Amino acid sequence: MTDASTNMRLKLPVTCFILEIILIILFGALVEYDHETDAKLWHNQTHSDYDNDFYYRYPSFQDVHVMIFIGFGFLMTFLQRYGFGSVGFNFLIAAFALQWATLMQGFFHGMHHGKIHIGVESMINADFCTGSVLISFGAVLGKTSPVQLLIMAMFEVTLFAVNEYILLTLLGVKDAGGSMTIHTFGAYFGLMVTRVLYRPNLDKSKNRNCSVYHSDMFAMIGTIYLWMFWPSFNSAITAHGDDQHRTAMNTYYSLAACTLATYGMSALTAHDGKLDMVHIQNAALAGGVAAGTAGEMMLTPFGSMIVGFLAGVISVLGFKYLSPHLESKLKIQDTCGVHNLHGMPGVLGAIVGAVTASVATMDVYGEGMNDVFPEIVKGRSASTQGGYQALGLAITLGIALLGGAIVGVILKTPIFGAPPDTICFEDNIYWEVSLTGREVDSDFTEQRDLTLTPYGSPQRLKTHHQ
Template sequence: MAPQYAPSLRSRLAPLLLILQTEFIIILLIIVHLLDLMTQGFCCLPEFQDVNVMMILGFGFLCTFPVRYGFSGSGFNLLVAIIATQWALILNGIDSWYNTKIIRIDLKSIVKAELCAVSALISIGSVLGKTNPVQLTLIALLEVTGFALNEWLLQTLLKVQPPNSIMLLHVFGALFGLMLTWILYRDGSKQGFEKEKFDKKSGLFSMLGAVFLWMFWPSFNSVLVGDDQTRLEAVCTTYLSLAVSAVTAAALAVLSSPRGKFNPIQMQSCIFAGGAAVGVSVSVVQQPWEAMALGFTAAILSTLGYRYLKTHLLIAFECHDTCSVLSTHGLPGLLGWLAQLVLQIKYCDDHTVAVRFAVYHICTLFITVSLSLSMGIITAFLLKWTFWRPQQNKKCFDDQAFWEFPNLVVRK
């Protein structure tokens, strides 16, 4: 019997990427001005490097746990990251272009664009192994557009500060991804895909990605906050929250395992739950015990969500969340939002101001959730079009569907 190959993407992927990159170059040629970076010094360079490591190595290696999807997990992550960052640079500069007809780029604007791109990296984790590069490119463009729109609405209508609006990327990305995996559900997901498994080697690379994320998460949370003192406080609170969440996740992983052993995929998904939670509330978390309590609670939510919620979503709602982004980013992000509400009210002496802030804060979440769900649904229905040539179920989680391996070529 002749081997079954995945459909070729030559007529879809190559034109799409070349057209996009040409358009980006033309836009940057016409309306972008590069600021004199020497006037900034190198104050943003360490944070820029840290965020780059998180995006490329952290999320890239994290997606390599399927035993036959290592090349695609890391390679497609890089593709989505750089496309989403370039598009976010343009979208974030629209306000400046409207006033001055010029978009100005510096290290800080690039870092901000990378943070917007992270929301897309979170979402593609929910459909990891079940989408092709054309679909992932469209996800990157549409999600960054939705996230930039959400950021603009929050800052324009509710006067939310940029760090607070951008750090809702965990909630936005998780819910966007949840809509994708719900609408793009594939028959056979409940029985499990043949190649959706991990071995010792792929699990090691994936754990390496989790370690990179854990190490550089303090820079990720502090890169956009105010002065140096506030930035140092954010680094300290993030580290404490990460430390507690890692220890708590390890304990709960053993307790929830039938054999009393660590599950590497569960561990890598839960050890940085505290970082996601404190990132959303970093502007109000001031005391060490607050950060540690937040990390403790986030790890509990993330671990229980991975162990029970992921299976429940698959069986009851037909949502096959490959990387469990809802438990890894969504639930900790919602916890961080709640912590910010509680702590802000705690520090407020005027009851009237506290009530107003509560209403304002609830509206912030309502806009973010509504826009992420609606954009996720629109994107998913667009991706269902067979024009994008999705792979068959038997080619899901398989590098051979997209990568050329000379030693595996069928010789006639």
């Protein structure tokens, strides 16, 4: 199935080796341990070894790391013949992106006397940036080569760091869980890339753009991992103490409310009242996305539940009604529906953060205001902070859409080895696989026929016994 245009024999090794050699050289010249990681600097101070930030941050880092490599990877295994590509390419671009993110974020946030200082917190931030790239990966899943994905990751990480610097440093925007900087940016960047890479004859691969029973079960593994660890994701870099505690709790209840809303809306929008696994796999996570910006704020438990409930509703409606129109009218072929899981809930989270910030008062936050809204303590009014939060959303959308368009044009270059329209969503192009024909259940000698319901939701037809 591989032809000269998609053969990775030289393209992928050259890309991987050149990128990694550049990374090694840059790390050697620019990166050094921070004061909590360096042996000499740490022992120059009087404190307990257990005061090291490693013991506070590493559990959260591991949770985030699991989300990046297992959660995102397995969530995308729903395609019946693209499991290797989903998990394997997720692994590849995450390993590259976290290294490149360490450098790019370090240039803007971590430079000290010409050196980038790294520690456990920089590892978490690099994973956050990687998460944004993996969101974009979901939009182009099955339609791009590994070389295209690495090139996309290189540019996206750079733009992510620029956007993050503008919002968090220059504007003083608060976005602990990344509703704007991670989810909104990653979703709309990916949507613009897939729009530029539009494939007019993708319907020739529609027989592969669907799931089977076991692939949906694998995708649910990713869903459950993401759902479980999302409170750690949103709270990983918030201030120790009440801030981290509150962020995890708000996310926890937002996810729970979102899940009930998802099940309810999935049954409600189906003509026969049956649940759609696509909705459960994705929309049930939207509460975590929507709680990202306001999670560390005094959102209150019932407020976080309202946010989660709304996120679940709009996500299911997006999958059911909006995605088909995005493809037919705007020519946006969003494989994983990232607009419904990350895009719209991310915008919702940004709006909730802006509103919550605009009503913040010292009576509610007390001395905690310095952790949550340090700019208000310095003299900025709450309404102005809310305005800056809204401005941050607008800037994020602008950079994501413009950047995605430019990167999409670059990725259209034929030398990158993209698959043709007729064999997208197929592992056999880039991987050695044992199954080359249609899926056959050897125990029952059954051949499963599959067709697509509107946008990514497979409808399983009657089984033909041979």
